[in-house]
Amino acid sequence: MxxxxxxxxxxxxxxxxxxxxxxxxxxxxxxxxxxxxxxxxxxxxxxxxxxxxxxxxxxxxxxxxxxxxxxxxxxxxxxxxxxxxxxxxxxxxxxxxxxxxxxxxxxxxxDAFLDLGHFASDDWTARAPVIAGISRELFAEYDLWLEDCPADRVGDAARATAAVRKINVGAALALCRQLPVSLGTRIGGREREQVEERFSALSLPLKRTTHRSLAWLPSDDGN
Structure with a gap:
């Protein structure tokens, strides 16, 4: 409404x-x-x-x-x-x-962006400051990782990790035997949803760090 x-x-x-x-x-x-x-x-x-x-x-x-x-x-x-x-x-x-x-x-x-003396150069995006807990652009970003996995679920975790990180299952299996394993650093909200849904379907909850979109918003970390 x-x-x-x-x-x-x-x-x-x-x-x-x-x-x-x-x-x-x-x-x-x-x-x-x-x-x-x-x-x-x-x-x-x-x-x-x-x-x-x-x-x-x-x-x-x-x-x-x-x-x-x-x-x-x-x-x-x-x-x-x-x-x-x-x-x-x-x-x-x-x-x-x-x-x-x-x-x-x-x-x-x-009808022009407010230039604070920074963004006009071609390499501005590469030089943009990165601040922990704050996203680089307007929308929130996320770090995801698998912190814990039962021994009998390591194979499932490895296959899901291989798909997410685009590596072979053998390499993913080695990572999942030495947790925690990163599943994304400063990824966007859409990718976060996809990764979390994949692991949720396996009953494997992920840890999440949120780099919030606006400085005044409270921290919103969670599983």
Missing amino acids: PRLLSLREAVETLAGCLDDEDMYRRFSWVYASEDLPLNEARFYLSSDEEEEDPVADELGREMPEFAVAHKLTHYLEAATFVSVLTVQKEQQPLSSLDDFSKALKHYHEE
């Missing part, structure tokens, strides 16, 4: 997607209340489905009925909104909500 969001809620909702593909599938446009500072504005994240039957607002602009009912206006495409957050995060991994607000305001007014 559509609902109005604060800036923090909008940023957290988009950052909570598994990856770009998941975000594209779920969201289309970001709408916002007009003539208000971003920290006071209310936002609405529409889906493609909600964009299919637009209605006209008082100025004749077509947008979803929910946006018109709450007197919102087009702000940015969801993909562009996420790109602005990503560029800001890559330059300043510990960005606060105020930092993201400044980056969004700059893009909305100037």
Whole structure:
């Protein structure tokens, strides 16, 4: 059901997607209340489905009925909104909500990313700072490993490990006899789900370390 969001809620909702593909599938446009500072504005994240039957607002602009009912206006495409957050995060991994607000305001007014003096060079991605517990881009990243395995399940664990790490079963068997074994470092949410599902089907729980998407979010490590 559509609902109005604060800036923090909008940023957290988009950052909570598994990856770009998941975000594209779920969201289309970001709408916002007009003539208000971003920290006071209310936002609405529409889906493609909600964009299919637009209605006209008082100025004749077509947008979803929910946006018109709450007197919102087009702000940015969801993909562009996420790109602005990503560029800001890559330059300043510990960005606060105020930092993201400044980056969004700059893009909305100037049609250009806010350059903090870092991202313009071609090798910026390779030089981007890596901070423990914080993902490199906008979406969360994960480390997974198998820490414990009953002796009678080592063969099953080895076959699953071989598939995940793309190595032969013999090499995987040697790893699984000397636990713990890494099953991914800083992998995305979609890959995390796939690996965890594979081992869950074998009743072999994995340990997980979460590199969270936003600095202000609490740690969310678990099995």
